[in-house]
Amino acid sequence: MDALRRTLIKGAGATGAIAAAMAAGVLKPSQVLAAEYNRTAFEAKDVAGALKGVGAGSTTESKDIVIRAPDIAENGAVVPVDVVSNIPNTISLAVLVDKNPAPLTSAFDFANGAVAEMALRVKMGQTSMVEAIAKTSDGKYFIAKKEVKVTVGGCGG
């Protein structure tokens, strides 16, 4: 019992040290490897929950985010999606599929010259809106949507 208590205290001390190092600017968040998995966002059952999970309280619709995806996807298990943000200073992109059991598919941060652009392949359970969220360095969130019709779903089975 006592040993466990010791461990807990030690653990708390270590976390505190990391927080202090971050505050002092020694460790920038981007340098801290193995960032905690954002379970809240990825397990959210609806778009609102997923957006909240990634920290996007309010979003502005933007035509400067381009989503390239097929209008009709024959196979919902593999739907190619390309997202490009032409909004200056975009530092993160996230892709959501509205009607999936958990809408958030992925979220990426860009730095050191990486262009705010990504290509990926997602699963879609049924016809749904595909949404792309872009975050800018001043903490604003922008959103664009595109509908993709699915003839054979990619979830369950």
Next chain:
Amino acid sequence: MADPMKIRAQMKGDSAEIRVLMSHPMETGQRKDNAGNVVPAHFIQSITVDVGGKRVIQGQTGPAISRNPVFGFKVKGAKAGDKVVINWVDNKGDKRTDEATIS
């Protein structure tokens, strides 16, 4: 240990195009096998990309990424000969790191 990734990194104009194919089942945890048992979730959760020793991309993924995930990225300021190091970690703690050189 999972199979190696296939990484292609090529200069196109002033930026490097990086495409990576990862070998992973990406089980959602919702699918049932023929016997009706739920197949446990097994998917990549975290991905990092380093170019020339600098972290350029890091992200997290959920089970809605297709099996054997393919990702494409673009990095400005990279040059031919720079090393690209890509790493993933899945929800069971499996991980894989592979590298390629920009051509």
